[in-house]
Amino acid sequence: MAGSGNAHLRPDALLSARDLVVEFPAAGGRTVYAVSGVSLDLAEGETLGLVGESGCGKSTTGRAILQLPRPTSGTVQLAGQELTELDEDAIREVRPRLQMIYQDPISSLNPRRRVRDIVAEPLFIALENVSRRTAMAVWQERIGELLQSLLRRAAAPLRIVGRLASVAFVLWILSETVEDRAAEGWLGWTQVPAAIIGFPTLALLLLAGAIALLGGLIWVLLAVMLPFGLMSRQFGEVSSAVGLAGVVVTTGASAFMLWRTWSSFGGWAKWLNSGGLILLTAVLAVWLVLSLAKPERAGASGVATTLSAMVVLQVFYVAGLDGGIKLAVLVASAVVDALLFRWVLRRYRVNRDAERERAEPRVREVLEYVGINPDDAMDRRPWEFSGGQAQRLSIARALVSVPQVIICDEPVSSLDVSVQAQILNLLEDLKNLMGLTLVFIAHDLAVVKNVSDRVAVMYLGKLCEVSEPDAMFEEPAHPYTELLLAAIPQPDPEAELGSGRIGGELPSPMDPPSGCRFRTRCPHAAQRCIDEEPEMREIAPGRFVACHTPLVGETAPVRVETASASRGES
Amino acid sequence: MPDLPGSDARPLLDVAELRTTFHTAVGPLVAVDGVEWSLSRGARLGVVGESGSGKSVMSRSIMRLLPKSRVTSTGNVSFDGIDMMSLGRRELLEMWGPQLAMVFQDPLGSLNPVMKIGKQVGEGLRVHRDLSARAARSAALDLLEEVGIPEPHRRIDEYPHQLSGGMRQRIVIAIALACSPRLLIADEPTTALDVTVQAQILDLLEAERAERNMSLVLITHDLGIVAGRTDEIIVMYAGRIVERASTKTLFRDMKMPYTEALFRSIPKVTDDSHARLEIIGGQPPTMTSLDPGCKFAPRCKYAQDLCFAEEPALIEVPTPSPARSRITGSDDDGEPDVGADTHLYRCFYPVGTDDAAEALERNIASGRVSEAGVVIRTD
Structure with a gap:
């Protein structure tokens, strides 16, 4: 097979992928050629079965259609809209129409979330997409993305700086008791060793360190618990102006403390010491504003890190101040922090409840579609369900946003046969009920035959055969299809165990064979298969094969009239 | 393998009244209830x-x-006349490999990720047959060839993660077969x-x-x-x-x-x-x-x-x-x-x-x- 060519494509398809190529970089500068020029299309209401061995690129193809990740080259059109050219935001808007069901139902559902939230999630994304997007929001996101990538790269050094800073802070506090700070206001780095030596007991030092560490841990814990999963995506809306004001106040307070600290500095060394901190604070402050404005962009852990870093820095500045001002600023910043956190929590709760209420009828409806009793299930968590039920939840999640196309990646491979039958029947029912268009990826040909209107066989990143299932299974045209069919276990002791076996292993996708990619394992391989890659061509109405010597039809090139006529029909 | 006369009418494995109970927090769970077969x-x-x-x-x-702990098995399991249920740990170690062997579902989970394939295949032979490291390695090589591993000379010094799922399962089978089990x-x-x-x-x-x-x-x-x-x-x-x-x-x-x-x-x-x-x-x-x-x-x-x-x-x-x-x-x-x-x-x-x-x-x-x-x- 493995050939290229687009003879099997139809003009009126709902989803059309052309010449998809997905390559991944591998160690040693090599490339994994996972998908090499696959073209597929789907008519509305059709189920396309995509079948092949592990490593043939069928899942990668499915994901490339979803732009997860984006294909290296090729085009994907959904109802005429080109997906490969859309930016991240536009793709997010398309996703409710293009959903996915994964193989392992348990691990594709977040164990800490309740069924009602899991199933409703695509709806929230859909709702968000209709919310206003101002130029300001776009600008914020751009800056946010830039800063986020910078921060991500700087994360490790920042952590080291943070740790050094907290150690220095503890030493500074301790040194205060033995040094006269009145003249200086701040202890220079060079004086730190003197401070340590001057300190009466090491034991006290350790105790103080432990306390500082504990305090830090509590802060981190608070910061992690608070925004993790709690941030609502409604933050970016106009109603969150109050929240933004709160952030601005905090930032202002920080800037004030920064100025106070700076102005109390004397020498060069101190300016240098604080220079990095000033820069860092400025970055963090801007970042916090942006991330709170659009928390789902920043990611929960990003917000958590920023919040905790802000708090650490606040403590730093407070410590650098003198006497009465020190106390006043400490109290003020604590109050501001408390208000900010409280506001975050309350915003979250209000939004969450409102969203839930809006989504609930729809969630109930889809749960009923997939045969799960919403009254029992809504408030349970995924791990309380059996594999088959969890797969029903995955299906419900995929259905909730009324998608045009669902990509099912081995949805029944990890299930018992009896449960597999339930899920296959369910998909069939839903398809009839809702007019779904499905891509069904599986390695089990019997399963694929049962659900599909059209079957595409893949081998090592290329298509072998595209055909209507009954004909393909009756009389496979590609040698690979024939061997795949022979491998299916028959539930009949009288049936002959398939005589033909595919010997050997799939060749490495880093170094695919020349010509037809299946030739190394093909019983009919000839010199031509080494030299020349077969093109997809029509060998019978509705049957397309990429093979020089197909097992069906004439081996001569197909007559042009037949091809165009049948394509016109379909 | 021992050459056994075909006239031996006694079954190799005889399971009678096998009952396995897990003692769970919500009460006993009888996972196997009175199973009998030979x-x-x-x-x-x-x-x-x-x-x-x-x-x-x-x-x-x-x-x-x-x-x-928390599991009890009762009944009779007789393997070639030996009462499996009465065996101690040491005797069981003698049985596993040359008499009974097992192949599990997940090949990656049943292989040691930090041990070379050859060593894992030869391990049973060294224990049960007292083979030297060299002899075990050559026996392992034969076994790898037998279970259809391509390039056994290269593969023998690789680790399980370097193989595909099917190849790993072949390795597990090679390990199970190493001591020529009877079951x-x-x-x-x-x-x-x-x-x-x-x-x-x-x-x-x-x-x-x-x-x-x-x-x-x-x-x-x-x-x-x-x-x-x-x-x-x-x-x-x-x-x-x-x-x-x-x-x-x-x-x-x-x-x-x-x-x-x-x-x-x-x-x-x-x-x-x-x-x-x-x-x-x-x-x-x-x-x-x-x-x-x-x-x-x-x-x-x-x-x-x-x-x-x-x-x-x-x-x-x-x-x-x-x-x-x-x-x-x-x-x-x-x-x-x-x-x-x-x-x-x-x-x-x-x-x-x-x-x-x-x-x-x-x-x-x-x-x-x-x-x-x-x-x-x-x-």
């Missing part, structure tokens, strides 16, 4: 059932692989694998079994896998054997509604595309609180009041085909017919009888079962 030398047994039917726990009970238990050996690789692995198991005159227990949830590759099949449900027959008899004349339901739920390549699959409604029973009566009754389309009140016993039907005598050992074609004279099932309304047809009609009339034969109310 297996002749060179014979192939298939064990079929859904997840949670007790088939894996049964195999581990026989192997004595279950932990000691191999394969627990879902191909469930994690592709159809093509599955066929290769099953072929390999069958070839090795025939060559070594080894007995094979093949545990699976897929009736399709055992159909062409076993002599006898046990169907398990809720820790019990619900049907037991020679493979041909079972597929030709299944009596237990559960077996029928399992069979019908398999998508078959011979069916038309979009053919409706028959499903088994409801859920497997909660094993800690079993109701009286037939355990399958709530999901059974034939079930009557009697089925809910009283559990049917495992009874024997005469095989309609001319009864064959029990033959032990392999015959000329390498396919022994074992236990072909017994067909046991556990049902008051066996499939294919008039009673069952009437029962189904009554259920449809009462609305418990739909016209299509699917249980609507699982009461």
